[in-house]
Amino acid sequence: xxxxxxxxxxFTNVGKAKWWQRGIxxxxxxxxxxxxxxxxxxxxxxxxxxFTEGNMQNVAKNFSFIAIATLxxxxxxxxxxxxxxxxxxxxxxxxxxxxxxxxxSTPGSPAGSLFVHMAADGKTVVANVPGLILLVSLxxxxxxxxxxxxxxxxxxxxxxxxxxxTTLGMLSIVRGLGYVxxxxxxxxxxxxxxxxxxALTSGDVLGVPVxxxxxxxxxxxxxxxxxxxxxxxxxFALGGNEKAAELTGIPVVRVKIEVYVICALAAGxxxxxxxxxxxxxxxxxxxxxxxxxxxxxxIGGANLAGGIGGPLGAIVGCVLLEVIxxxxxxxxxxxxxxxxxxGVIIILAVLVDRIRSRMS
Amino acid sequence: xxNAATASQPVLELTGIGKEFGAIRALHGVDxxxxxxxxxxxxxxxxxxKSTLVKIIAGNFRPSHGEIRFAGSAVHFNRPVDARAxxxxxxxxxxxxADNLTAAANVFLGRExxxxxxxxxxxxxxxMAARALELFGELRSETRPDDxxxxxxxGQRQAVAIARTRLSNAKLVMMDEPTAAISVRQVxxxxxLIHRLKEQGVAVMLISHRMPDVFAVCDRVVVMRRGEKxxxxxxxxxxxxxxxALITGAKEAA
Numbered sequence: 001x002x003x004x005x006x007x008x009x010x011f012t013n014v015g016k017a018k019w020w021q022r023g024i025x026x027x028x029x030x031x032x033x034x035x036x037x038x039x040x041x042x043x044x045x046x047x048x049x050x051f052t053e054g055n056m057q058n059v060a061k062n063f064s065f066i067a068i069a070t071l072x073x074x075x076x077x078x079x080x081x082x083x084x085x086x087x088x089x090x091x092x093x094x095x096x097x098x099x100x101x102x103x104x105s106t107p108g109s110p111a112g113s114l115f116v117h118m119a120a121d122g123k124t125v126v127a128n129v130p131g132l133i134l135l136v137s138l139x140x141x142x143x144x145x146x147x148x149x150x151x152x153x154x155x156x157x158x159x160x161x162x163x164x165x166t167t168l169g170m171l172s173i174v175r176g177l178g179y180v181x182x183x184x185x186x187x188x189x190x191x192x193x194x195x196x197x198x199a200l201t202s203g204d205v206l207g208v209p210v211x212x213x214x215x216x217x218x219x220x221x222x223x224x225x226x227x228x229x230x231x232x233x234x235x236f237a238l239g240g241n242e243k244a245a246e247l248t249g250i251p252v253v254r255v256k257i258e259v260y261v262i263c264a265l266a267a268g269x270x271x272x273x274x275x276x277x278x279x280x281x282x283x284x285x286x287x288x289x290x291x292x293x294x295x296x297x298x299i300g301g302a303n304l305a306g307g308i309g310g311p312l313g314a315i316v317g318c319v320l321l322e323v324i325x326x327x328x329x330x331x332x333x334x335x336x337x338x339x340x341x342x343g344v345i346i347i348l349a350v351l352v353d354r355i356r357s358r359m360s
Numbered sequence: 361x362x363n364a365a366t367a368s369q370p371v372l373e374l375t376g377i378g379k380e381f382g383a384i385r386a387l388h389g390v391d392x393x394x395x396x397x398x399x400x401x402x403x404x405x406x407x408x409x410k411s412t413l414v415k416i417i418a419g420n421f422r423p424s425h426g427e428i429r430f431a432g433s434a435v436h437f438n439r440p441v442d443a444r445a446x447x448x449x450x451x452x453x454x455x456x457x458a459d460n461l462t463a464a465a466n467v468f469l470g471r472e473x474x475x476x477x478x479x480x481x482x483x484x485x486x487x488m489a490a491r492a493l494e495l496f497g498e499l500r501s502e503t504r505p506d507d508x509x510x511x512x513x514x515g516q517r518q519a520v521a522i523a524r525t526r527l528s529n530a531k532l533v534m535m536d537e538p539t540a541a542i543s544v545r546q547v548x549x550x551x552x553l554i555h556r557l558k559e560q561g562v563a564v565m566l567i568s569h570r571m572p573d574v575f576a577v578c579d580r581v582v583v584m585r586r587g588e589k590x591x592x593x594x595x596x597x598x599x600x601x602x603x604x605a606l607i608t609g610a611k612e613a614a
Contacts, residue, residue, distance in 0.1 A: 224482075227483075228482040228483050228485075229480075229481070229482060229483060230472040230474065230481075230483060233461070233465060233469070233472060233483065234470075236458065236460060236461055236465075237458040237461060237465075237469055239460065240458030240459050240460035240461055241456065241457065241458040241459065243454075243456065244455075244456035244457055244458050244469070245458065245469070245470075246440075247440055247450075247452065247456045248456060248469040248470035248471075248524075249440065249441040249444060249470040249471075250469065250470045307458070307459070307460035308460060
């Protein structure tokens with residue numbers, strides 16, 4: 001029952017914000033991006049090695065190692081939640097992936113007999129499609145992440161526990177399980193599919209490290225999901241005003257569970273990629289990475305109070321952290337300064353944003 | 361008007377509605393009916409049970425006793441979404457807006473328009489902005505669909521919340537203090553919107569403290585006190601003085 005328009009709106013006393021007062025230009029992400037650009041210029045003059053191809057590849061690879069998990073945690077932060085279990089999740093997923101791979105590649109083991117058999121000359125031969133072992137191992141690694149994410153989401157959305165406490169518990173549970181299954185020794189990707197595994201996790205395509213390619217694809221997908229689907233809109237609404245989200249009929253419980261699952265899967269994938277680069281999944285891998293990941297998200301403009309954040313900010317935060325680390329090494333400053341500097345930058349980034357919103 | 365309304369079938373019928381919160385009796389034996397195209401003012405002091413009644417009709421609470429009939433059939437709401445599905449829209453006092461989203465996004469929150477791109481259903485930003493602009497035009501509110509709600513005035517926010525109820529074919533719109541926090545000019549706009557809803561045969565329940573607003577638009581006024589209905593009169597048979605007396609308890613019932 002559309003009513004006829006009685007008068008088109010004339011805006012007599014409601015001004016329109018100028019282009020530089022809207023969108024990315026008025027966001028913390030914008031300021032930090034600017035700071036990053038300045039930093040890159042300074043680095044260029046400070047060290048002749050900074051803009052070399054080798055160093056750029058190194059930087060791209062290094063920040064990709066936390067950036068995928070940062071994308072995931074950004075989803076959670078936008079809803080006003082937090083996930084502290086990402087570091088442990090990285091380790092556990094990586095560990096399960098390489099353990100399953102090793103197990104399936106061992107002739108004579110219960111599960112292995114389905115996938116490999118011993119040839120007459122004592123070599124291990126793949127029984128079926130090459131790559132199947134890798135696929136099953138990856139699914140196993142991501143599967144445990146999925147379960148942990150579901151448990152997080154269930155406790156937070158259905159039982160109403162605080163995200164901080166729930167994921168702090170999950171941090172410990174998952175890390176502990178990692179020690180239990182590996183007996184504290186860690187594990188190594190092995191067997192006939194190990195070469196594929198290394199190619200997919202630490203290889204490069206035309207000089208571009210593959211983790212960086214995954215990151216770009218996932219970040220673009222995240223941008224589309226956040227800004228062009230109703231799920232993304234509900235994620236923002238949940239962070240902006242949870243009660244309003246509930247009253248307008250948004251399936252709050254489902255959206256919450258989904259963001260924790262996305263976050264756990266991103267962390268799991270990240271862990272698997274890191275283990276490919278390390279060549280192993282030690283039981284203490286990625287310890288306290290959750291702090292780097294959350295720091296990167298916050299520096300990039302995700303608001304821990306909820307409602308604000310995005311893939312660009314997550315990546316900018318990760319790049320900034322990595323450029324600082326890399327820069328300190330090139331400038332031959334003790335790398336112990338890095339942590340101190342990162343802390344200063346977290347506070348500065350949030351402070352600049354606060355001053356800006358006071359002024360406007 | 362009142363006679364014509366009673367002749368039709370009521371859109372909302374409450375029979376013996378009661379609600380207890382533990383030992384506290386918030387509502388007791390409320391009977392009420394609202395007809396299509398009728399504007400009913402619901403008045404009462406704080407704690408009189410207005411909000412509880414509204415929340416029961418809107419599906420936030422289930423009544424402890426009594427029956428709700430909507431458009432002729434008995435209904436049981438478990439969640440606000442159920443009430444909305446049959447055609448009950450509420451404008452909440454705190455407006456239920458997400459500050460970090462645009463006006464258009466808030467209007468369409470939970471009912472986004474989408475376009476199919478193969479397997480993907482992506483938001484149709486253009487269509488939503490156009491429809492929101494149209495609705496703001498009807499409300500004569502100078503509100504841009506692409507502005508963030510965070511940056512808006514009280515009246516603009518109110519317009520966004522009311523525009524939301526105009527999206528669906530609502531049969532009953534309940535407004536909780538819609539004129540409490542806005543300018544005189546905007547009060548006029550909200551009241552004229554209520555008139556337009558009425559012309560379209562939509563029933564409106566106006567919960568308000570502002571006596572002039574109630575007497576300006578309502579056909580009938582219902583007064584609540586201490587969880588009970590104390591009066592239910594056509595507006596032309598009562599006066600602001602009598603209603604005030606009923607609200608405060610100076611007069612027990614009418």
